[in-house]
Amino acid sequence: xxxxxxxxxxxxxxxxxxxxxxxxxxxxxxxxxxxxxxxxxxxxxxxxxxxxxxxxxxxxxxxxxxxxxxxxxxxxxxxxxxxxxxxxxxxxxxxxxxxxxxxxxxxxxxxxxxxxxxxxxxxxxxxxxxxxxxxxxxxxxxxxxxxxxxxxxxxxxxxxxxxxxxxxxxxxxxxxxxxxx
Numbered sequence: 001x002x003x004x005x006x007x008x009x010x011x012x013x014x015x016x017x018x019x020x021x022x023x024x025x026x027x028x029x030x031x032x033x034x035x036x037x038x039x040x041x042x043x044x045x046x047x048x049x050x051x052x053x054x055x056x057x058x059x060x061x062x063x064x065x066x067x068x069x070x071x072x073x074x075x076x077x078x079x080x081x082x083x084x085x086x087x088x089x090x091x092x093x094x095x096x097x098x099x100x101x102x103x104x105x106x107x108x109x110x111x112x113x114x115x116x117x118x119x120x121x122x123x124x125x126x127x128x129x130x131x132x133x134x135x136x137x138x139x140x141x142x143x144x145x146x147x148x149x150x151x152x153x154x155x156x157x158x159x160x161x162x163x164x165x166x167x168x169x170x171x172x173x174x175x176x177x178x179x180x181x
Contacts, residue, residue, distance in 0.1 A: 016062070017132035027053055097128070101127040104127060104131060126160060126161065
């Protein structure tokens with residue numbers, strides 16, 4: 001697969017996982033998932049992880065996958081790369097895994113004494129990717145194996161931190177986030 005095809009495939013298959021955390025910010029607020037509970041004197045997750053934001057994030061990622069399915073044939077012709085169609089399992093697993101990864105990262109951050117919004121390099125950029133990939137591989141291993149080849153996985157691991165920092169920087173500049181990471 002050419003570098004161009006690898007990057008296009010990587011971005012296409014990851015869009016349903018890239019969107020949820022940003023979408024969750026738009027719909028956030030409401031009841032925190034941890035209900036205000038603490039563990040060893042520290043919040044379990046913090047106020048930034050809410051039921052409403054999580055649900056909205058998963059639904060937004062699902063909607064992106066559905067939209068990509070509608071566009072798949074036209075995009076294949078336009079991009080010159082055979083981009084995949086998303087089965088239902090992947091449409092759910094990619095955004096749900098992304099949100100779960102972000103929730104798990106918050107748990108780790110609280111256990112290591114970091115406050116909400118504090119930077120944790122690499123964890124902040126790859127938490128959602130690792131869990132989205134793992135959940136997708138678990139629920140649809142055949143589809144995962146067909147499209148998440150080694151070169152696509154490497155592209156994802158290289159491009160995601162760059163995209164993550166860029167999009168968060170933009171959200172920060174627009175006043176949608178309190179920190180640029």
